[in-house]
Amino acid sequence: MNEAVSAHAGQFTETAVLLAEVAWKKSAPQVVFAAVDWSVLASNRVPVGLVLRVGPFAGKLAEDSSRVDFLARLATQLVVQAQQGGVEPVELQIDYDCATSRLEDYRDWLRVVQQRLAPLPVTITALPSWLDSPAFATLAAAATNYVLQVHSLVKPARVDDPLTLCDPAAARRAVARAGQLGIPFRVALPTYSYRVAFDAAGKFAGLSAEANHTSWPTGTQVRVMAADPLALFSLVQGWATNHPAALQSVIWYRLPVATDELNWRWPTLNALLTGHLPQEKIRAVARKTEPGLVEISVLNDGELDLSVPAAIVVIWTDARLVAGDGLRDFELMEPGRNTVRFQTHQPQFRLPAGARRVVGWLRFEREIEVQLEVQK
Numbered sequence: 001m002n003e004a005v006s007a008h009a010g011q012f013t014e015t016a017v018l019l020a021e022v023a024w025k026k027s028a029p030q031v032v033f034a035a036v037d038w039s040v041l042a043s044n045r046v047p048v049g050l051v052l053r054v055g056p057f058a059g060k061l062a063e064d065s066s067r068v069d070f071l072a073r074l075a076t077q078l079v080v081q082a083q084q085g086g087v088e089p090v091e092l093q094i095d096y097d098c099a100t101s102r103l104e105d106y107r108d109w110l111r112v113v114q115q116r117l118a119p120l121p122v123t124i125t126a127l128p129s130w131l132d133s134p135a136f137a138t139l140a141a142a143a144t145n146y147v148l149q150v151h152s153l154v155k156p157a158r159v160d161d162p163l164t165l166c167d168p169a170a171a172r173r174a175v176a177r178a179g180q181l182g183i184p185f186r187v188a189l190p191t192y193s194y195r196v197a198f199d200a201a202g203k204f205a206g207l208s209a210e211a212n213h214t215s216w217p218t219g220t221q222v223r224v225m226a227a228d229p230l231a232l233f234s235l236v237q238g239w240a241t242n243h244p245a246a247l248q249s250v251i252w253y254r255l256p257v258a259t260d261e262l263n264w265r266w267p268t269l270n271a272l273l274t275g276h277l278p279q280e281k282i283r284a285v286a287r288k289t290e291p292g293l294v295e296i297s298v299l300n301d302g303e304l305d306l307s308v309p310a311a312i313v314v315i316w317t318d319a320r321l322v323a324g325d326g327l328r329d330f331e332l333m334e335p336g337r338n339t340v341r342f343q344t345h346q347p348q349f350r351l352p353a354g355a356r357r358v359v360g361w362l363r364f365e366r367e368i369e370v371q372l373e374v375q376k
Contacts, residue, residue: 002040004257008266011273013249014047016093019078021053022071029070038085047090049123050078054096062108071109072116079117092117093147095125103135107142114142125149125188128174131181140183147251150174151190151227153207159198163225166190168235179244188251189235191269193226193262210262224350229268229278229304236272264305267353271303278303282351284312284359284372292322292364296342298374299356306351306376312342312359313373323363330359 009015023030041048052075061067075092082089094113098106106124114122125147130136140146150171156163166189178185197205200219207225216222236250256266271278281302287295296314300306312330316338326332326342329349333341342359351357362370 001255001257002037004255004266005040005044008255008270009041009044009046011270012046014049014090015041015044015255016049016051016251017041018051018053019081020074021055022074023055024057027057027059027067029067031074036085038082038087042086048082048087049091049093050082050089051093051095052078054094056097056099060102060105062105062112068109068112072113075113075122076116079120089120091121091123093123093125100127100130100133103130103133103139107135107139110139110142121145123147126185127152128170128177131174131177137181137183140181140185145184145186145248147186147188148174148178149188151188151253153194153225156196156204158204159202159221159223163196163223165192165194165225165227166232168231171235172238175239175244175247179246182246184246184248186249186251187239187247188253189232190227190253191256191264192254193224195262196223196225197221198223210260224262224307226262227264229264229272233272233277237275240275265353265355267303268305278353280304280306282306282310282374282376284374286314286370286372288367289361291367294362294364294370295358296360296362296372297356297358298351300351300353303353305353307349310344310349310351311375313339313375314342314362315339315371315373316364316368319368320365321362322365324361326360327358332360 005015017036018034019036020034021032054071079089079092094110096106110122110124122143123145124139124143126136126140127149151166154164175187192210195208197207197216198221199205202221205216205220239247239250252269254263256264256269268278279302282298282300284296284298287297289295296312298310298312321335321340324332324335324340329346330342330344333343340362
């Protein structure tokens, strides 16, 4: 994460950092704190917002002053932590999993937190389902600005149901409705994915994200529900030329990290940030590791992850193939006198943007040159 912040945070107007998450166990708060390297954030000299997540509460928080005081003290503690680390935050974002029916209660305890942190702005995150509630307008006005999260998980019932993390049409409607309120807001868009599991009968069995990967039972069918960069590119380009006056900017969740499996890589997000359509570009390369031994790799030089089965055809002349094998889900297929094919049949094959994968090796009786062709 530190490497990603150092390399790319400067290309954003603000970096929002998750610091703590509150869950309620028998109405008592349980807090998990994130480990943050403040020196990295401070050295980038990019405005930093702090994020506090609060889980759903079965009741009205504002009716218990001790719980509200706890949240206010926790928020203050997070601000002090940042300041002691050399970072002067520009806002605190509260991401509260609040039922629409309790938005008035949210407004009441939010005001207490605001008073404790003044003059630091306290921002809330909001869901599209809140927009039509009469209580939301007063809540948003109390916050003075908010982040509209248009990405959400709609639990599929069966394995063949559509999987959509962010519906562009629904996002456009939500932004247009938010614009009618006239309260400044930002819109949050996803870069991440979920693994969605279905049992042998095709019924929903669960899901996993980056931080909580699950090993599923034998027979489980797993699909990936991903943010579609092409669809989101079209969405953002539309807002660039036509958006409500109250829409201030786009927030991307989250910053790509090289070790992530379920998130975009940087080339994908950078394409959207710079306003050009992400492109596919894949090629194969051969590397001579010793005389007569050739290692075959496939590289994704484009800005889109590739998730379709691929084949790499190797062609040569005037030499005899002695041995060879496929690696990492690739098989050596159709060995002939002058050609072989490395093929993957994995439906979940994924080569992230900027990634390289060794697919196999070939040993010849002597050192030769080979020609490569990628087939999709």
